[in-house]
Amino acid sequence: MNLAAADNQSLADLSRVLILSAMAVYTCAFVAHIAEWVFGSRSRVARTAAALAPKKKSPYTRPTEKETEAAAGAGTTVLEKPEVVTRSALGGRPDLPDGTGGGAGGDEQGDVYGRVAIALTVLAFALHAAGVLTRAFSVTRAPWANMYEFSITFSMVIVGAYLVLLAAKKNVRWLGLVLVTTVLLDLGLANTVLYTESDQLPPALDSVWLWIHVSLAILCGGLFYLGAVGTMLYLFRDSYENKLEQGGKPGGFATSVLERLPSAASLDKFAYRINAAVFPFWTFTIIAGAIWAEDAWGRYWGWDAKEVWSFITWVAYAGYLHARATVGWKGRKAAMLAIVAFLCFLFNYYGVNLFVNSLHSYSGV
Amino acid sequence: MSDTTDSNGTSGSNGAGDTDGTAGTDGTSGTGSADVTARTGSSAATDSGSAEEATEAAAQSQLSTAPVEEAPSGPKLSLFGWLRWFWRQLTSMRVALLLLLLLSLASVPGSLIPQRNASPFRVAEFLQNNPKLGPVYDRLQLFDVYSSVWFSAIYLLLFVSLIGCIVPRTWQFVGQLRAKPPKAPSRLKRMPAYTTWRTEAEPAEVLGGARKLLRGSRFRVADGEGSVSAEKGYLRELGNLCFHLALIVMLVAFAVGQLWSVEGGKLVVKGGGFANTLTQYDDIKSGALYDYDDLDGFGFTLEEFHSSFEESGPERGTPRDFRADISYWEGADGPEKKASIEVNEPLTVGSSKVYLLGHGYAPVVTVKDGKGDVAFRGPVPFLPQDGDPNLTSQGVVKVTDYQDAKGKKEQLGFVGIFTPTYGIDEVRGPHSTFPGMKYPAIFLSAYRGNLGIDTGLPQSVYQLNQRGMEPFETEDGDILRQSLRPGETMDLPDGAGSLTFERVERWATFQISQKPASGWALGGALVAIGGLAASLFLQRRRVWVRAYAGGDGRTVVEMASLGRSESAKVPEELGTLAERLRAGAAPLPSAPERDADDGPDDTSDHDDSVGPSADDDGPRRS
Numbered sequence: 011m012n013l014a015a016a017d018n019q020s021l022a023d024l025s026r027v028l029i030l031s032a033m034a035v036y037t038c039a040f041v042a043h044i045a046e047w048v049f050g051s052r053s054r055v056a057r058t059a060a061a062l063a064p065k066k067k068s069p070y071t072r073p074t075e076k077e078t079e080a081a082a083g084a085g086t087t088v089l090e091k092p093e094v095v096t097r098s099a100l101g102g103r104p105d106l107p108d109g110t111g112g113g114a115g116g117d118e119q120g121d122v123y124g125r126v127a128i129a130l131t132v133l134a135f136a137l138h139a140a141g142v143l144t145r146a147f148s149v150t151r152a153p154w155a156n157m158y159e160f161s162i163t164f165s166m167v168i169v170g171a172y173l174v175l176l177a178a179k180k181n182v183r184w185l186g187l188v189l190v191t192t193v194l195l196d197l198g199l200a201n202t203v204l205y206t207e208s209d210q211l212p213p214a215l216d217s218v219w220l221w222i223h224v225s226l227a228i229l230c231g232g233l234f235y236l237g238a239v240g241t242m243l244y245l246f247r248d249s250y251e252n253k254l255e256q257g258g259k260p261g262g263f264a265t266s267v268l269e270r271l272p273s274a275a276s277l278d279k280f281a282y283r284i285n286a287a288v289f290p291f292w293t294f295t296i297i298a299g300a301i302w303a304e305d306a307w308g309r310y311w312g313w314d315a316k317e318v319w320s321f322i323t324w325v326a327y328a329g330y331l332h333a334r335a336t337v338g339w340k341g342r343k344a345a346m347l348a349i350v351a352f353l354c355f356l357f358n359y360y361g362v363n364l365f366v367n368s369l370h371s372y373s374g375v
Numbered sequence: 376m377s378d379t380t381d382s383n384g385t386s387g388s389n390g391a392g393d394t395d396g397t398a399g400t401d402g403t404s405g406t407g408s409a410d411v412t413a414r415t416g417s418s419a420a421t422d423s424g425s426a427e428e429a430t431e432a433a434a435q436s437q438l439s440t441a442p443v444e445e446a447p448s449g450p451k452l453s454l455f456g457w458l459r460w461f462w463r464q465l466t467s468m469r470v471a472l473l474l475l476l477l478l479s480l481a482s483v484p485g486s487l488i489p490q491r492n493a494s495p496f497r498v499a500e501f502l503q504n505n506p507k508l509g510p511v512y513d514r515l516q517l518f519d520v521y522s523s524v525w526f527s528a529i530y531l532l533l534f535v536s537l538i539g540c541i542v543p544r545t546w547q548f549v550g551q552l553r554a555k556p557p558k559a560p561s562r563l564k565r566m567p568a569y570t571t572w573r574t575e576a577e578p579a580e581v582l583g584g585a586r587k588l589l590r591g592s593r594f595r596v597a598d599g600e601g602s603v604s605a606e607k608g609y610l611r612e613l614g615n616l617c618f619h620l621a622l623i624v625m626l627v628a629f630a631v632g633q634l635w636s637v638e639g640g641k642l643v644v645k646g647g648g649f650a651n652t653l654t655q656y657d658d659i660k661s662g663a664l665y666d667y668d669d670l671d672g673f674g675f676t677l678e679e680f681h682s683s684f685e686e687s688g689p690e691r692g693t694p695r696d697f698r699a700d701i702s703y704w705e706g707a708d709g710p711e712k713k714a715s716i717e718v719n720e721p722l723t724v725g726s727s728k729v730y731l732l733g734h735g736y737a738p739v740v741t742v743k744d745g746k747g748d749v750a751f752r753g754p755v756p757f758l759p760q761d762g763d764p765n766l767t768s769q770g771v772v773k774v775t776d777y778q779d780a781k782g783k784k785e786q787l788g789f790v791g792i793f794t795p796t797y798g799i800d801e802v803r804g805p806h807s808t809f810p811g812m813k814y815p816a817i818f819l820s821a822y823r824g825n826l827g828i829d830t831g832l833p834q835s836v837y838q839l840n841q842r843g844m845e846p847f848e849t850e851d852g853d854i855l856r857q858s859l860r861p862g863e864t865m866d867l868p869d870g871a872g873s874l875t876f877e878r879v880e881r882w883a884t885f886q887i888s889q890k891p892a893s894g895w896a897l898g899g900a901l902v903a904i905g906g907l908a909a910s911l912f913l914q915r916r917r918v919w920v921r922a923y924a925g926g927d928g929r930t931v932v933e934m935a936s937l938g939r940s941e942s943a944k945v946p947e948e949l950g951t952l953a954e955r956l957r958a959g960a961a962p963l964p965s966a967p968e969r970d971a972d973d974g975p976d977d978t979s980d981h982d983d984s985v986g987p988s989a990d991d992d993g994p995r996r997s
């Protein structure tokens with residue numbers, strides 16, 4: 011018994027060390043990303059500006075490199091895969107070229123730093139995941155009983171999802187800097203304000219539904235976060251494109267940064283896909299919570315603060331999905347809704363856990 | 376060149392009503408049928424352009440059942456006109472969206488202001504601390520947000536809107552299931568995904584192959600002139616409809632659950648029993664339509680209560696495990712059965728559920744009167760103080776049937792605290808240092824007089840009404856206070872009697888609740904998730920194949936597809952289909968571009984001669 015306790019304590023200490031090391035490596039990744047963006051600013055390929063500048067004809071008449079490629083490639087050899095030409099649906103802005111390669115924006119040295127940053131992120135993620143795992147072993151349960159544990163798992167999910175998208179060859183390198191910054195903030199908070207010694211679970215939390223409800227909530231939160239970053243950047247990039255379209259001249263800094271992002275349409279699509287895909291899981295998270303509440307407290311829904319804010323978040327995301335199908339709400343307004351929805355999620359996590367008197371106050375601080 | 380591009384540009388923004396000029400990635404969604412009306416009225420398009428656009432619009436129409444958007448212009452001034460207008464507004468997507476946003480906004484105050492339903496004490500406290508603001512809040516029903524008039528109004532409107540939206544959509548969907556996929560638009564190249572090649576195979580042969588291929592891939596297929604149309608993914612729409620229907624089911628189930636619910640609490644000391652009738656409850660509340668005669672007939676006895684707490688470490692004292700072992704019976708006197716109830720594991724009897732909510736300690740005391748006779752004997756439950764994890768508990772021993780040494784009838788009250796593990800310090804006085812029973816003690820002061828029980832006013836069993844009571848005093852004139860360990864006795868001055876602390880018993884509180892339609896709520900929720908998944912993960916899409924003899928006598932095959940919302944899957948699927956179709960219609964090496972692009976009825980469209988990409992809105996390869 012005592013031996014086991016000592017064992018657990020050393021595991022918990024190891025977990026802490028692993029998380030702190032992960033933070034150190036994330037910090038290096040952060041520096042590398044900064045270098046990537048700084049070097050990237052040397053390249054000035056203002057392709058968006060070129061595609062949008064003379065407003066009337068250009069987007070429709072000017073063949074981009076890709077078009078020519080597509081035309082030349084169409085059905086040349088028998089064995090080759092059919093070339094499918096895509097275009098956006100009628101209306102709206104023409105497809106603009108996406109910035110690729112993240113902050114490097116085509117600059118070679120920047121690209122090297124970007125790759126270094128990714129490699130460091132992978133390493134940090136490994137340490138991070140090991141930290142979460144050892145924490146789980148040290149408490150011999152799922153590591154989701156207080157805000158420290160939620161936080162370290164939450165950022166692990168974010169980085170994990172990002173790396174999966176990278177591995178699937180999606181164009182997500184632009185996420186890197188924001189992501190690493192957030193993860194550092196999150197882990198910093200977790201290790202200072204929210205830190206709690208590892209321990210067992212109070213009986214009210216001890217249920218299979220813990221696994222289902224809490225793990226899903228963390229997963230949904232991490233993915234919603236990625237969606238929210240996409241939406242934020244969409245809003246910036248969209249203003250930029252609007253300005254160009256109206257013949258305006260955005261500032262040098264805005265141009266330098268925003269040129270390296272994917273087009274507004276791509277960012278919007280990225281955010282929509284994530285949010286839409288997560289929404290059913292978020293719905294299930296709430297339902298699982300209701301089932302658990304029924305078992306633990308004798309009612310499946312009691313308008314407890316946490317429940318209220320989960321509901322608000324849910325309705326806000328449903329509103330976002332609706333808005334995208336509602337004339338006059340598409341685009342920026344829908345994007346604002348998505349941001350509001352994510353803020354509701356965040357408030358539910360930090361606000362309700364720390365400041366509101368709730369049955370769900372398991373912050374451990 | 377420029378006229379098609381321009382008309383494309385204008386009609387695009389016209390049709391979608393997309394005035395904010397953002398990239399409508401969802402551009403085709405929800406506005407399919409609106410497109411048709413908007414376009415026919417469009418004078419910007421040239422004649423040939425508008426004909427082509429009509430086929431394009433038709434190609435997109437009915438790809439969803441979303442209601443047609445109407446401008447929010449005022450109605451004609453007849454009563455019927457108003458009603459119709461009002462109904463149209465109420466069931467429009469815009470109003471549904473506004474109601475959704477309102478609903479979330481309206482839920483906020485309930486999470487920040489204490490709610491009567493959940494914490495009546497905190498409401499009372501709030502009212503006391505905010506004598507000005509409190510009554511205003513109360514009038515605005517801010518202490519009962521979720522049953523308030525305004526909150527109900529929002530969700531009832533949403534509910535009506537939901538029904539008003541879903542019924543016509545269902546009919547429309549049934550209609551769409553019967554209809555054929557629309558015929559191929561004249562310029563397939565302008566669809567979101569497009570591919571083409573030339574082959575030696577005859578057009579009829581290619582089309583036959585396409586038909587077979589598409590049927591094999593479970594598309595619904597229709598023949599056109601020189602073309603084949605196909606559609607797939609009706610399940611998406613079905614899923615969306617099921618989702619919204621399930622929301623209705625859930626709402627009804629919530630309402631039923633509220634109106635016919637009952638929930639009561641009971642504290643049972645170990646060895647004590649409970650029978651499920653109205654009079655036995657400590658407190659009970661029910662929905663507006665509940666009839667107490669419908670309480671399930673059962674009862675139980677608390678045989679044993681187990682608890683354990685963290686013994687050491689930083690979270691010393693954190694509860695680990697609670698379990699109540701009971702024996703229960705159904706009906707008036709059914710056979711006894713054993714069961715245990717734990718925090719997350721309620722007992723289900725009939726349609727009732729019995730939950731373990733709380734626990735505590737009940738000191739067993741014996742009080743003797745001035746004559747030496749036993750005036751009271753038994754366990755007295757002490758209630759844990761709010762927020763003390765170590766279960767310092769408060770309580771009162773009330774002795775109603777007492778006479779002093781001279782035979783004068785009076786009443787006694789002993790007020791004080793119980794600590795499962797006794798500790799004392801300057802600041803807090805006697806208090807508990809651990810929730811488990813390591814060193815139990817009680818700390819009591821004694822009063823005599825009139826307990827005020829007969830006044831008819833409701834009185835808490837856990838509090839002493841001091842008005843009619845006066846304390847016993849020690850010889851030095853202090854109030855008589857004493858701490859006792861089990862087995863110890865406190866003597867009242869002047870032979871007024873004594874109180875002996877015999878031992879400690881456990882008690883547990885149970886919540887017994889009946890909530891009908893929970894199964895419906897759960898079923899609705901599961902269907903909602905299924906529908907949602909189908910609605911968000913599946914694509915409704917159309918595929919067209921056209922084959923015709925090109926300028927050089929070779930057959931030109933064109934394929935295009937259109938999804939309800941843009942998804943990478945649609946072009947991918949088109950690619951796969953094209954690849955399979957090519958197996959029977961082998962592509963020839965590249966030829967002059969114009970052959971591949973000018974369709975048979977495309978002759979008026981000379982602008983294409985510049986090249987395939989010239990009038991495209993920036994096509995991409997996928």
Ligand code: HEM
Nearest residue numbers: 328331335404405439441442466467468471533536537540
């Ligand atoms: C009250 C009236 C309502 C109306 C008129 C309505 C209408 C619609 C329509 C037409 C769609 C299909 C949109 C499309 O084809 O893209 C839709 C989708 C959806 N609705 Fe509703 N709905 C209502 C209520 C609700 C409610 C109360 C919720 C839940 C909070 C909800 C959640 C959704 C979701 C999640 C989708 C999927 C969006 C998508 O396909 O991207 N709806 N709704």
